[in-house]
Amino acid sequence: MKKESKYFKAMDKLHVPYEDYKEMKSRILENYDRSNNKTSVFTARKRVAAAVIILCLIVIPSTAYAAIRFTGLSKLFNIEDTDSGLVSQLSKYAVCEKTSVQNSNYRLTLINNLYNKEQQIGIAVCSCLNYNENADFWFDVRGKNLSGSGERWVDLGENYSDGGRLIGIYYSLAAGAEVDINSTELYVIMEISGKEELRLKMPECNDFETVKLVSDKMPDTEIILSPVGIKCKLMSKEDIDKLYAHFDFEKVMYIVYNNGDTVRVADIKWSGANCGIGVPEGDFYEWGFIPENLFDVDNIKSIKINDSPFDAKFTAEFKR
Amino acid sequence: MCTREEIAGLYEKYYEMIWRICLTQLGSPHDACDGTQETFIRFIQCGKRFRDEEHKKAWLIRTAVNYCRNVQKSSWNKKRADICGDEYISSLYPAADEDAETNREVIRTLMTLPDKYRSILYLHYYEGYSLKEISDILKVNPSTLRSRFAKAKEAMKEYLENDR
Numbered sequence: 163m164k165k166e167s168k169y170f171k172a173m174d175k176l177h178v179p180y181e182d183y184k185e186m187k188s189r190i191l192e193n194y195d196r197s198n199n200k201t202s203v204f205t206a207r208k209r210v211a212a213a214v215i216i217l218c219l220i221v222i223p224s225t226a227y228a229a230i231r232f233t234g235l236s237k238l239f240n241i242e243d244t245d246s247g248l249v250s251q252l253s254k255y256a257v258c259e260k261t262s263v264q265n266s267n268y269r270l271t272l273i274n275n276l277y278n279k280e281q282q283i284g285i286a287v288c289s290c291l292n293y294n295e296n297a298d299f300w301f302d303v304r305g306k307n308l309s310g311s312g313e314r315w316v317d318l319g320e321n322y323s324d325g326g327r328l329i330g331i332y333y334s335l336a337a338g339a340e341v342d343i344n345s346t347e348l349y350v351i352m353e354i355s356g357k358e359e360l361r362l363k364m365p366e367c368n369d370f371e372t373v374k375l376v377s378d379k380m381p382d383t384e385i386i387l388s389p390v391g392i393k394c395k396l397m398s399k400e401d402i403d404k405l406y407a408h409f410d411f412e413k414v415m416y417i418v419y420n421n422g423d424t425v426r427v428a429d430i431k432w433s434g435a436n437c438g439i440g441v442p443e444g445d446f447y448e449w450g451f452i453p454e455n456l457f458d459v460d461n462i463k464s465i466k467i468n469d470s471p472f473d474a475k476f477t478a479e480f481k482r
Numbered sequence: 483m484c485t486r487e488e489i490a491g492l493y494e495k496y497y498e499m500i501w502r503i504c505l506t507q508l509g510s511p512h513d514a515c516d517g518t519q520e521t522f523i524r525f526i527q528c529g530k531r532f533r534d535e536e537h538k539k540a541w542l543i544r545t546a547v548n549y550c551r552n553v554q555k556s557s558w559n560k561k562r563a564d565i566c567g568d569e570y571i572s573s574l575y576p577a578a579d580e581d582a583e584t585n586r587e588v589i590r591t592l593m594t595l596p597d598k599y600r601s602i603l604y605l606h607y608y609e610g611y612s613l614k615e616i617s618d619i620l621k622v623n624p625s626t627l628r629s630r631f632a633k634a635k636e637a638m639k640e641y642l643e644n645d646r
Contacts, residue, residue, distance in 0.1 A: 172588035
């Protein structure tokens with residue numbers, strides 16, 4: 163840090179106006195007083211409200227399901243009597259095809275693209291052959307806008323990497339002003355040291371309300387991403403104990419996957435309103451900033467994906 | 483749980499840093515105040531145990547940057563006009579100041595950069611964090627951070643020349 167730089171000097175002279183300073187301070191301290199005084203009442207109210215909501219969530223679907231089944235309506239709705247339950251029976255399937263593009267040095271594969279139309283956000287999950295974390299790799303989602311006169315490119319993405327070869331690119335149409343999804347083609351772009359190497363057009367993909375990720379190598383693995391949370395149906399008690407031994411963070415969920423022969427454990431850690439992904443040694447990488455209302459962190463229990471990035475095969479199940 | 487005095491002390495120590503981060507990220511004085519306030523309120527509510535002062539500072543920075551990103555991504559934000567125009571930038575530096583015009587130029591140039599570059603420059607060139615430390619704080623892949631830093635530095639070359 164050199165204090166003679168113009169940047170340093172300009173920043174050094176940026177000061178909070180006194181009125182703002184005073185107002186912020188009093189609001190913060192007011193908030194402190196309020197949260198201290200009202201904790202017990204608020205908690206009690208919250209508990210009652212939560213109990214009522216849970217009761218409703220259990221009673222209403224069960225009653226409806228029972229009514230449908232026992233009044234013969236099940237035949238009309240084609241509901242089978244299986245353990246998989248009502249939700250999966252009503253699910254429709256759509257699959258994002260895995261696509262690849264390559265040149266002589268690299269291969270970029272789009273494994274999945276989850277897009278939520280209402281939130282206008284998506285997560286493109288890619289893998290890259292010959293990815294080297296020491297090089298300046300840059301992955302991005304860009305939109306080619308075809309409306310109006312001539313094509314226009316807009317930057318929509320924000321990439322993270324697991325420090326290996328599995329890359330997730332969070333993108334938001336809100337990031338590119340006036341982007342209309344209906345007239346925009348989405349591309350995953352891979353740059354190395356500022357030079358574009360590969361460009362992969364994303365196949366069209368339905369927006370998701372609820373997505374079930376299924377790994378072909380782990381048939382008992384089932385991960386459900388939904389607007390209200392992430393659920394995982396797979397982990398044995400032993401697995402969970404083993405994983406919890408690594409962490410003592412609050413509000414943590416886990417991803418476990420095979421990277422070749424090595425099992426790496428990564429965690430997604432909630433920090434503020436955002437999610438980070440990383441390995442347990444403490445190297446956290448950005449995963450994307452998912453609005454709090456999309457994934458309710460309190461519903462997150464655990465996630466396990468057991469796959470190699472190169473032949474990972476996830477299918478996405480969309481609930482309509 | 484911190485005491486009222488500790489919260490007040492923490493505010494005194496870091497409010498200006500958080501406000502500068504929010505201002506350079508969001509480009510609006512009102513949003514910067516909201517961001518600063520929200521960051522400290524989240525601190526009060528989080529009830530987290532911190533290893534040391536540095537950990538606490540890093541948490542505040544990260545939370546402020548996250549807050550700014552969420553604001554920038556919100557649909558409300560994309561529909562409104564940017565109010566950090568020339569008039570506001572001028573008001574930041576009194577005309578009587580010797581370097582007022584240069585300072586304004588620096589801020590104008592900074593505001594032309596993508597927002598993801600701005601906090602990196604601030605943390606490196608003002609707060610004195612190394613790139614490795616910034617990648618830990620912002621939880622950004624180190625190679626991604628290096629790319630962003632190089633691009634930001636290139637754009638601000640004229641104003642950072644003494645640092646090379």
